[in-house]
Amino acid sequence: MSIALESTHLRSASSLTKSDSALPLSEMYAELLPAGLLRGQVVTCRGPAAYSIALGLVARAVAVGSWLAMVDLDQVSPEALVEFDIPLHRVVGVSAGDDLANVLSAVFDGFDAVMMPASRYRGALARRIAQRIRAKGVTLVVIDDTNEMRAHDTTSLGDIELAGTDIRWEGIGWGSGRLLARYLTVTSTGRRSPRPLQSAMRLPPQDDVYGGWSHDDETDGAVDELIDVAIDSEELRWRLRVV
Amino acid sequence: MAASGGVSSSVPRVLTLWCPEWPVHVVPPVQEPLIVLDQHRVIAACPSARDAGVRTGDRRRTALRACPNATVVSRDYSAEVQAFERVVSAVAEIIPLVELLEPGSLCLDMRGPTRYFGGEHSVVDHVRSVIENQLAAEVPIGIGVADGRAASAIAARRSGAVHRPVIVEPGRTAAAFTTMSLRWLHAIGEMSIELVELLDRLGIRAVGDLAALDERDVLTRFGLPGVRAYRVATGADERPLSSVAPSQLPERERRFEEPVLSVTPVVFTARELASELVQELAIEGLVSTRITVAAETEHSERTERHWYRSEGFTAAAIVDRVRWQLDAWINESSAVSAGVIVLRISVTAVRPDDGVQQGFWGGASEADGRAARAVARLVTLCGSEGVRVPMPIGGRLPEDRYGWVSTTVVDTDHHVDALAPWPGSVVRPAPVIVPPDEITVEVLNDRGESVGVSGRGEMTSDPVCVVIGGRSCRVVAWAGPWPLIERWWDDRRRRRLARLQVVLEDGSAHLLAVERQQWHLMGTHS
Numbered sequence: 001m002s003i004a005l006e007s008t009h010l011r012s013a014s015s016l017t018k019s020d021s022a023l024p025l026s027e028m029y030a031e032l033l034p035a036g037l038l039r040g041q042v043v044t045c046r047g048p049a050a051y052s053i054a055l056g057l058v059a060r061a062v063a064v065g066s067w068l069a070m071v072d073l074d075q076v077s078p079e080a081l082v083e084f085d086i087p088l089h090r091v092v093g094v095s096a097g098d099d100l101a102n103v104l105s106a107v108f109d110g111f112d113a114v115m116m117p118a119s120r121y122r123g124a125l126a127r128r129i130a131q132r133i134r135a136k137g138v139t140l141v142v143i144d145d146t147n148e149m150r151a152h153d154t155t156s157l158g159d160i161e162l163a164g165t166d167i168r169w170e171g172i173g174w175g176s177g178r179l180l181a182r183y184l185t186v187t188s189t190g191r192r193s194p195r196p197l198q199s200a201m202r203l204p205p206q207d208d209v210y211g212g213w214s215h216d217d218e219t220d221g222a223v224d225e226l227i228d229v230a231i232d233s234e235e236l237r238w239r240l241r242v243v
Numbered sequence: 244m245a246a247s248g249g250v251s252s253s254v255p256r257v258l259t260l261w262c263p264e265w266p267v268h269v270v271p272p273v274q275e276p277l278i279v280l281d282q283h284r285v286i287a288a289c290p291s292a293r294d295a296g297v298r299t300g301d302r303r304r305t306a307l308r309a310c311p312n313a314t315v316v317s318r319d320y321s322a323e324v325q326a327f328e329r330v331v332s333a334v335a336e337i338i339p340l341v342e343l344l345e346p347g348s349l350c351l352d353m354r355g356p357t358r359y360f361g362g363e364h365s366v367v368d369h370v371r372s373v374i375e376n377q378l379a380a381e382v383p384i385g386i387g388v389a390d391g392r393a394a395s396a397i398a399a400r401r402s403g404a405v406h407r408p409v410i411v412e413p414g415r416t417a418a419a420f421t422t423m424s425l426r427w428l429h430a431i432g433e434m435s436i437e438l439v440e441l442l443d444r445l446g447i448r449a450v451g452d453l454a455a456l457d458e459r460d461v462l463t464r465f466g467l468p469g470v471r472a473y474r475v476a477t478g479a480d481e482r483p484l485s486s487v488a489p490s491q492l493p494e495r496e497r498r499f500e501e502p503v504l505s506v507t508p509v510v511f512t513a514r515e516l517a518s519e520l521v522q523e524l525a526i527e528g529l530v531s532t533r534i535t536v537a538a539e540t541e542h543s544e545r546t547e548r549h550w551y552r553s554e555g556f557t558a559a560a561i562v563d564r565v566r567w568q569l570d571a572w573i574n575e576s577s578a579v580s581a582g583v584i585v586l587r588i589s590v591t592a593v594r595p596d597d598g599v600q601q602g603f604w605g606g607a608s609e610a611d612g613r614a615a616r617a618v619a620r621l622v623t624l625c626g627s628e629g630v631r632v633p634m635p636i637g638g639r640l641p642e643d644r645y646g647w648v649s650t651t652v653v654d655t656d657h658h659v660d661a662l663a664p665w666p667g668s669v670v671r672p673a674p675v676i677v678p679p680d681e682i683t684v685e686v687l688n689d690r691g692e693s694v695g696v697s698g699r700g701e702m703t704s705d706p707v708c709v710v711i712g713g714r715s716c717r718v719v720a721w722a723g724p725w726p727l728i729e730r731w732w733d734d735r736r737r738r739r740l741a742r743l744q745v746v747l748e749d750g751s752a753h754l755l756a757v758e759r760q761q762w763h764l765m766g767t768h769s
Binding site: 047048049050051052055065069074076077078079080081082083088090091092093094096097103106107109110111145165166167168169172173174175176178179184204 | 610611613614615616617618620621624625628629630631632633634635641644645646647650670671672673674675676677678679702705720721722723744746749750751752766768769
């Protein structure tokens with residue numbers, strides 16, 4: 001029973017009432033956003049891990065049925081979306097061109113979550129966008145991965161800011177290993193929260209050591225077993241052939 | 244050998260006009276060489292770029308590697324249609340029933356004109372002379388006449404290559420195209436690239452090879468798409484005749500209370516009409532292949548064009564045609580002097596829909612419907628090229644593995660997220676940012692010299708510093724190099740490179756690659 005309730009497609013009755021005001025959020029972010037990923041909010045992600053923080057933030061919502069629009073983010077690789085468990089068939093990329101205001105208003109009509117780069121969210125337009133998403137109940141994620149901290153006006157700061165610091169990559173050494181995942185501290189500061197909240201997390205979130213080498217769970221299991229039986233080299237040789 | 248010459252007389256004779264490299268000729272004069280891209284792939288190039296080795300379908304990087312000083316522009320559909328409108332009107336003056344295939348290509352039924360002008364050669368000469376009056380001398384054109392649309396489209400493409408009209412005698416289709424590559428069937432939209440590649444792996448490479456098979460064998464092994472390609476290859480009619488009487492074909496008309504002065508609202512209305520039409524046909528299990536779009540202004544100025552699409556029209560494809568046609572119409576000088584009051588879309592030919600059956604379970608949720616409507620609205624705002632969906636493609640390098648594809652060319656009901664295993668690709672996590680352009684970087688050792696990868700796949704020295712975009716950053720960790728040699732048998736597409744992962748002092752991680760002693764940024768883990 002409990003397994004069924006944890007399934008991504010089923011929701012408990014209590015979550016239904018909450019879902020009107022907030023989008024589903026992965027547990028990783030629960031400490032950072034105690035109120036949840038509220039609709040009508042602007043969340044700004046900063047730092048060298050800005051894109052990963054943003055993808056992790058919306059992953060759960062898209063997985064359970066919300067649609068994600070990525071405005072002027074052509075350079076984002078869909079493969080990264082897959083690694084964050086974001087189903088690609090609910091993601092649409094939009095090249096807004098010069099007519100950003102009109103395009104965004106069409107986007108806000110149809111999508112629950114919208115991502116855009118900070119370079120396109122500023123000034124008077126940012127204020128208009130913020131009003132619009134509040135009216136439409138859309139969550140906007142603004143990505144700012146520039147290193148320098150610009151002098152922001154208060155609007156382009158957004159309601160909540162998530163910044164990744166103390167990034168430590170796992171799995172890579174000096175000429176050895178490979179990138180596996182990064183550990184980082186994400187700090188959330190908000191206009192309405194009294195003090196900054198911090199949480200340590202691992203991005204990308206999957207916890208599979210053999211990930212990428214093969215997506216096939218069965219093979220992974222076989223490799224685990226291999227290590228167990230490594231004592232018997234004859235056996236090992238046989239199994240290697242099978243794998 | 245199957246009987247390939249026996250073509251029934253029901254196959255109409257069709258003339259196809261095709262302007263090779265049309266997108267190049269509508270670009271305002273810029274410095275040559277010139278390459279035109281659509282969705283990061285080459286669709287056309289000027290002769291000097293072609294000589295340098297740029298081919299259709301190349302990625303931007305591959306094309307620029309072949310021709311580094313080229314000017315790159317992206318495709319402008321409305322400009323293409325506008326420029327082509329002159330050709331269409333000129334041809335329509337002498338032969339009224341002209342069908343547009345896409346910008347730069349049209350076809351017409353030869354039956355009437357042949358009788359009127361006295362012979363197919365005479366028709367071709369007339370068409371050629373009116374077109375040459377409209378176009379500059381250096382614009383190449385291809386004119387092909389053959390049985391059926393598909394064969395004449397192939398003939399037109401061959402004509403573009405040999406610089407003279409190609410007329411295939413009735414019943415000689417199969418013989419005329421025996422040695423042509425099957426890729427031409429893909430180029431004219433009669434065959435998916437997957438099927439071409441599958442046949443290629445099975446050793447069936449030329450049109451004649453396919454035609455030599457037995458139709459029943461083709462059906463059992465390759466299904467309906469295979470049979471369709473087989474019919475084209477053997478010169479039979481590519482589509483069985485429709486059993487629907489013309490009077491039953493649906494038509495939608497919208498009269499505007501107030502004359503509409505801008506294109507956007509008309510296109511938005513077209514969207515509604517188009518989805519109604521497509522739905523109505525879908526209930527019968529049909530899809531339209533030919534539509535007529537007509538619009539009229541308050542002052543009785545009219546535009547009417549026939550559009551043909553062998554893959555069948557989706558609602559988005561119809562909307563695209565309406566927008567192209569209206570754009571070309573209102574930009575034509577003195578054609579329009581008042582607002583539009585009538586828009587009419589009629590379906591003039593249908594065929595059974597042999598496409599993908601829609602899912603039975605788990606229909607669309609409310610959010611799906613809302614998003615679909617928003618996507619439709621966005622397509623009318625930014626054009627179908629401005630709205631894209633992610634798609635797995637396959638490859639070993641981050642830039643090859645997934646791509647963003649225009650919503651009109653994908654079947655959004657049929658989704659595949661996973662990718663087959665590609666041994667030799669960089670293991671996950673994948674870089675989040677994959678720059679579309681090649682960004683060169685420098686990788687330096689502790690003496691400030693450039694670091695390389697030896698022929699044995701070893702670093703010549705430890706990388707200590709990486710310079711990206713003029714900013715120098717210290718390396719705190721690195722791994723690799725992982726060499727990769729791809730397609731060594733193919734002179735143009737082969738790649739030999741080595742990949743390197745670096746973590747810089749600011750916590751950012753990058754995937755770099757060295758190819759021909761030059762490092763570049765392949766992706767960034769952001």
